[in-house]
Amino acid sequence: MDSFAFQAPTSLDAAVALLAEQRQASVRTQILAGGTDMIVQMRSVDRAPRMIVDIKRIPETRSIQLGEDGLILGSAVAGAELSARDDVAAIYPGLVEAADLIGSTQIQGRASVGGNLCNASPAGDTIPALIANSAICQIAGPGGWRELAVEDFVVGVGRNALEPGEFLVALRLPAAQPRSADAYLRFIPRTEMDIAVASAGVRVALDENGVCTAARVAIGAVAVTALLVPEAAEALIGTRLDDAACAAAAAASSAAARPISDKRGTETYRRQVVGVLTRRAAVIARDRALGGQA
Amino acid sequence: MSEAISEAGAFRQIGTRPIRPDGLDKVTGRANFGADFSLPGMLHGRFLRSPHAHARIRSIDITAALAVPGVKAIVTGKDFPDVAPGDIEGGEGGGDYHDMAVNVMARDKVLYHGHAVAAVAATSTRAAEEAVRLIEVEYEPLPVLLDIDSAMAPDAPLLHDHLYTEGLPEKPARPSNVAQVMESTRGDIEAGFAEADVIIERTYLTPTVHQGYIEPHACLARWGQDEQSTVWCSTQGSFDVRSMTARVLDMSISRLKVIPTEIGGGFGGKTTVYLEPVAILLSRKSGRPVKLVMTREEVFRASGPASASKIKLKIGAKKDGRLTAMSAWLAYEAGAFKGSPMVPGVMCVFAPYDVPAFKAVGYDVLVNKPKVAAYRAPGAPQALFATESAMDELARVLNMDPIELRLKNAVRDGSQASYGPKFNAIGMEACLQAAREHPNYKRPLGPNQGRGVAVGFWFNVGMQSSAEIHINEDGTATVIEGNPDIGGSRASMALMAAEELGIPYQDVRVLVADTEAAGFTNVTGGSRVTFATGMAVIEAARDIISQLKARAAALWNVDVEMVDWVDGKVVARPGVNVEADPLTLADIAGQAAKTGGPLLGRASLNARGAGPSFSVNLCDVEVDPDTGKVDVISYTAIQDAGKAIHPSYVEGQMQGGAVQGIGWALNEEYIFSAEGIMENAGFLDYRIPVASDLPMIDTQIIEIANPGHPYGVRGVGETPIVAPLAAVANAVNAATGLQMTELPMSPPRILAALEAAKG
Numbered sequence A: 001m002d003s004f005a006f007q008a009p010t011s012l013d014a015a016v017a018l019l020a021e022q023r024q025a026s027v028r029t030q031i032l033a034g035g036t037d038m039i040v041q042m043r044s045v046d047r048a049p050r051m052i053v054d055i056k057r058i059p060e061t062r063s064i065q066l067g068e069d070g071l072i073l074g075s076a077v078a079g080a081e082l083s084a085r086d087d088v089a090a091i092y093p094g095l096v097e098a099a100d101l102i103g104s105t106q107i108q109g110r111a112s113v114g115g116n117l118c119n120a121s122p123a124g125d126t127i128p129a130l131i132a133n134s135a136i137c138q139i140a141g142p143g144g145w146r147e148l149a150v151e152d153f154v155v156g157v158g159r160n161a162l163e164p165g166e167f168l169v170a171l172r173l174p175a176a177q178p179r180s181a182d183a184y185l186r187f188i189p190r191t192e193m194d195i196a197v198a199s200a201g202v203r204v205a206l207d208e209n210g211v212c213t214a215a216r217v218a219i220g221a222v223a224v225t226a227l228l229v230p231e232a233a234e235a236l237i238g239t240r241l242d243d244a245a246c247a248a249a250a251a252a253s254s255a256a257a258r259p260i261s262d263k264r265g266t267e268t269y270r271r272q273v274v275g276v277l278t279r280r281a282a283v284i285a286r287d288r289a290l291g292g293q294a
Numbered sequence B: 001m002s003e004a005i006s007e008a009g010a011f012r013q014i015g016t017r018p019i020r021p022d023g024l025d026k027v028t029g030r031a032n033f034g035a036d037f038s039l040p041g042m043l044h045g046r047f048l049r050s051p052h053a054h055a056r057i058r059s060i061d062i063t064a065a066l067a068v069p070g071v072k073a074i075v076t077g078k079d080f081p082d083v084a085p086g087d088i089e090g091g092e093g094g095g096d097y098h099d100m101a102v103n104v105m106a107r108d109k110v111l112y113h114g115h116a117v118a119a120v121a122a123t124s125t126r127a128a129e130e131a132v133r134l135i136e137v138e139y140e141p142l143p144v145l146l147d148i149d150s151a152m153a154p155d156a157p158l159l160h161d162h163l164y165t166e167g168l169p170e171k172p173a174r175p176s177n178v179a180q181v182m183e184s185t186r187g188d189i190e191a192g193f194a195e196a197d198v199i200i201e202r203t204y205l206t207p208t209v210h211q212g213y214i215e216p217h218a219c220l221a222r223w224g225q226d227e228q229s230t231v232w233c234s235t236q237g238s239f240d241v242r243s244m245t246a247r248v249l250d251m252s253i254s255r256l257k258v259i260p261t262e263i264g265g266g267f268g269g270k271t272t273v274y275l276e277p278v279a280i281l282l283s284r285k286s287g288r289p290v291k292l293v294m295t296r297e298e299v300f301r302a303s304g305p306a307s308a309s310k311i312k313l314k315i316g317a318k319k320d321g322r323l324t325a326m327s328a329w330l331a332y333e334a335g336a337f338k339g340s341p342m343v344p345g346v347m348c349v350f351a352p353y354d355v356p357a358f359k360a361v362g363y364d365v366l367v368n369k370p371k372v373a374a375y376r377a378p379g380a381p382q383a384l385f386a387t388e389s390a391m392d393e394l395a396r397v398l399n400m401d402p403i404e405l406r407l408k409n410a411v412r413d414g415s416q417a418s419y420g421p422k423f424n425a426i427g428m429e430a431c432l433q434a435a436r437e438h439p440n441y442k443r444p445l446g447p448n449q450g451r452g453v454a455v456g457f458w459f460n461v462g463m464q465s466s467a468e469i470h471i472n473e474d475g476t477a478t479v480i481e482g483n484p485d486i487g488g489s490r491a492s493m494a495l496m497a498a499e500e501l502g503i504p505y506q507d508v509r510v511l512v513a514d515t516e517a518a519g520f521t522n523v524t525g526g527s528r529v530t531f532a533t534g535m536a537v538i539e540a541a542r543d544i545i546s547q548l549k550a551r552a553a554a555l556w557n558v559d560v561e562m563v564d565w566v567d568g569k570v571v572a573r574p575g576v577n578v579e580a581d582p583l584t585l586a587d588i589a590g591q592a593a594k595t596g597g598p599l600l601g602r603a604s605l606n607a608r609g610a611g612p613s614f615s616v617n618l619c620d621v622e623v624d625p626d627t628g629k630v631d632v633i634s635y636t637a638i639q640d641a642g643k644a645i646h647p648s649y650v651e652g653q654m655q656g657g658a659v660q661g662i663g664w665a666l667n668e669e670y671i672f673s674a675e676g677i678m679e680n681a682g683f684l685d686y687r688i689p690v691a692s693d694l695p696m697i698d699t700q701i702i703e704i705a706n707p708g709h710p711y712g713v714r715g716v717g718e719t720p721i722v723a724p725l726a727a728v729a730n731a732v733n734a735a736t737g738l739q740m741t742e743l744p745m746s747p748p749r750i751l752a753a754l755e756a757a758k759g
C-alpha cells in the first residue's frame, strides 16, 4: 500500500467543505465507512495514493431514526448496530437480514449498508432489499442536498451516481403500510462467507382480506446492477399471493434477469434460481404481513 | 468395539486424551509458523510467474528490474545448475529430480500458468514487486492441454519433447504426454463378465482440487560465506527439504541445515520444495537472509494440487451379489511433470473386495497445470469414488442393502489383496458390521433426503525413523524426533514414552528437532508417524529400560538377569536376597552419576509391518430440488485405527478427512479458462466447506490390533478422505434418483441433472 492522507471530519458541513476543497485541488479522495470493501481493495487491486475521508465521526452517518415518516438509516451504521435494533427489524426484517448476511461477526462490526450500496457490486446483498423497500439515497455535496432512488443510484459494476465531491449521508425508507413486510433471500453454495449467485428482495402490502395491494420485487447478481422488476410486482398485486401468483412473479424475475455464466454459476442456473428465490421471498413476506395482522 | 491385543488391558496412559503439548502455544498465537521468522538484514522475495499456461521463453531481461532501489538480487533459470533425472526418494508424491528443479524455476519453457520464471530479493516487498513488474520476458505461446482426453489424443501437442511412455512392452517410437502405463490383472475377466447376471459400467470424473492447508508455503534462508546454509520452513519433511534442495542446487547435504517450523496444515502438499532452493540462491547472490512467502493465489496456482481423474469402471455380479469380475481404466493428471498417483490408484481400486478376476490399467497423463503433489491417500479417493459409486448402483439394481452387498464381497484375513500381499488382521468386516448396527444407519429420512454408504481404504507405510529419549535429573524425559507435528503427533509420542517409562504424560516433553539434531527421519506422510516414529520412541524407551535394569542390577550387585521392569519400576526377581527396594526411573536418574552417567535412549529403524486401514462412512443429505443445493445433515465415519493412542486425535483425523472429502464431492474444483488460467484462485471461489456448512461428524473407532506394531497401531491419517466422495454421491443419488458420476456435485450441476431427468 502506498502512502495516503487521512481526515475524519466531525460534521456534515466540514465533510462537504473538505471534499470540495480536495476536488478543487484535484486530489483523489475516497470515502471510508467500515472499510471492509475498501481496505481489501487497497491491498489487492488498487494501491494508488489518495486522501481517505472517514465519515464515521459525522453524527448523521451513524444514527438510526425510526419514526412515523419511516426510517432514516445513517450510511455508516455498522451491521451489528442495525441488527441490535428490534424495532427496525420488526418493520424491515428483510433489510436487516440482508445486512446481517454480510460477512461474519467480525465483518459485521464494521460493514455498513451505505458502504455495501456505494461499492455497487452486482451481488451486494443489501441493494435488492433497499430497492424492494423503495429506499432513497440522501446525498450531500458542493451543490447542496439531493435525493435519488436506490435503483437509479447504482449505474454499473462498481459505479454509482455520486458526482465528485458528493457522498451518501443516509438512506430514507418510507413508512411501512399496514399489513406489509419484506423479505430477502440469496443463494450461495455454502452457508456463509460467500457471494450471492442470485438474490431477491420482495416487499408486499395486503388489505384486510389478504389481497396484495402493493408490491416491489428486486433481484440481484443476475445483471450488472440490481434490478427492480415491475412485472414481478404486477404478478403479485391483486392476488392473495397464492402459488400461482408467486410462480408468475418467479417467472417474471427469471425473464427480467440478464445473467452471465462465470465461476459462480451458469446463466441458465442463475435465471432459474432467481425465480425460485423470488417465489420463496414472496411467500415469506406474505406470511410476515399476515402474521403482523394477527 | 475393541479387539484387545494381549496387553491392551494393561495400558495406563495409551487411549487417554490429554491436552496436546503444542496446544496452548497454538491457541494463544505464540507458536511460530513458516512466515514468523525474521533475521537482521533480511530481504523480502517475490516471484515473476508465467502469464501463459504453455510457452517457450525466448528471452528474459532483468536490467530495468535490477535498477529499482532496494533490489539486491534477481535469479532466473540460468542461475540454477542442471540436475540429472532420477526418481525422487522418500517424499510422498511421485516424480523426478530434474523435473523438480525445473518446476522450482522454469528454464527454456513454462508449462503452466503461474510457473516461476524469476525471483527478486529486495529490502521491501514493495521494491521486489516493482522489480518483478519491470522484468521483461519474451514468450512464444504454445498450445495448451487442460484435460486427459486432449492430452492423450494421438496427435496431441507435447509438453515435453523427450518424454516416452514407460511401462509398455517396448520403448515407443514417439514421445507422448502419457508418462507411464501400468497394468494389474488377476484371473479371467472375460469369463468373469460372461458369468455375471448384472453389469454396471460407467465413466467417473473428478476435478483438480487443492489440499487447502491454511498456512501458505513460507521459508527463510540464510547462506553463509562458509558455504553453510540454514533454512527455516514449514514442511512435512525437513530431511526431504534438505535432500531435495541439495539436489536442486547441486550442493552437499552437509552444507544445509533445515529447521522445521510449526506447520499450518499440509495434507501431503508440503512434501516437496518450491521456495527453499530459490531463497538460498537469492541469499547467496545478495549475501543477506531472504524470506519467501507465497500468497494464497500463488498457493493455488503454483503449489501441488491433487490430480483430476477419469475412470472407466465395469463390475459384474451374480444375482446374489457375488462379484464375478471388475475392470478399470484409470487416467490421472500429473500436471506439467510426470508423477501422478496413478500407481496407488491402480493398486487400490479393487482393494476392498475379494473378486476372482480383475484388470486395472492406469495412465499418468501430463497437462498444462501445476505439477500435482500428494493429498491424503494419493490416488485413492478418485479410484474408490468410482468403485464405491458402482457398488452402490449394483446394490440398487439388485435391490440389496449396500452394506450387505459389501459384506458379501469384503476382503478378510487371508484374502489375497488385489495389490499383492495376503491380508492379515484387517478391519473391513468389523467396520461394515459396526456401520450396519450404527443408530445413524437406522435414522428415518425425510423428503428429499437420502443416505449413502461407502468404504475407504489406504495401504499405510512404515519407512525410516529415529528417536532419542533424554532423561532429566529428576526422572522427567525429553523425546527428540524429526517429524513435524501436523495432527497431534507430539501428544502420541509423549503418551508412548510415558507408557513405557512409567512416568506421567506431563513429564515428557517432545522436541521436533532440525536436521542436525534429530536422526534421519522420513516425511510426515503415508500415515506413518504414530506407527513408525512411535515404534522408534517405544524402542528408545525400551533402550532406557534395559539400561535402568543394568544399573539397578549393578547397584544391587546381582546379575541383570535377576531384575525385571514391572509397572514402571525395576524390581528384583524372587530369590534375590539383597535388600532391593524397587527403583523408579526417577530413583535411578537421581543417581545417574553414580551408575554410569546420563541416561539416553535411542532407536533408529526402517519400520516394516504397516497395517492397512479400512473405513466405512455413512452420509445423509438433503437436496433442494429447486436449487440443487446439497446439505449434509448427518455424517458418520467408522474406521479401524489398530490402537488409538490418543483417541481425540484419531477422531480429529477422521473428521478432518471427512470434511475435506465432502468439499471435494460438493464444491471444490479448479476452474480454468480456455487459456489455462485458474479463475478461482482464492478461498472465496474455491469453496472448501466452512464450519457452519456441516453437522458434527460422528466417529466410531474400531480397534483391530496391527500385529506389526508393539501396541497394535495402524496409520489413520489418510483413509478418512477416501470414502466421502462416494458416500456423498451415493446419498445424493438416493435422495434424487439421479446417477451422479462427475464431481463436484455443485448446485448448478445437480439442478441441470434434475432438469435433464425431468425430460
Ligand SMILES: Cc1cc2nc3c(=O)[nH]c(=O)nc-3n(C[C@H](O)[C@H](O)[C@H](O)COP(=O)(O)OP(=O)(O)OC[C@H]3O[C@@H](n4cnc5c(N)ncnc54)[C@H](O)[C@@H]3O)c2cc1C
Pocket (backbone or CB within 6 Å): A030, A031, A032, A033, A034, A035, A036, A037, A038, A039, A040, A055, A075, A076, A101, A102, A103, A104, A107, A110, A111, A112, A113, A114, A115, A116, A117, A118, A119, A123, A124, A125, A126, A162, A166, A167, A168, A169, A193, A194, A195
Ligand atoms: C470477509 C468478507 C465477507 C463479505 N461478505 C459479504 C456478503 O456476504 N455480502 C455482501 O454484499 N458483501 C460482503 N462483503 C463486502 C463488504 O463487507 C460489504 O460490501 C460492506 O457492506 C461494505 O461496507 P463498508 O462500510 O465496509 O464499506 P467501505 O469498504 O468503507 O466502502 C465501500 C465502498 O463504498 C464507498 N463508500 C462507503 N461509504 C460511502 C458513502 N457514505 N458515500 C460515498 N461512498 C462511500 C467507499 O469509498 C468504497 O469505495 C464482505 C467483505 C468481506 C471482507
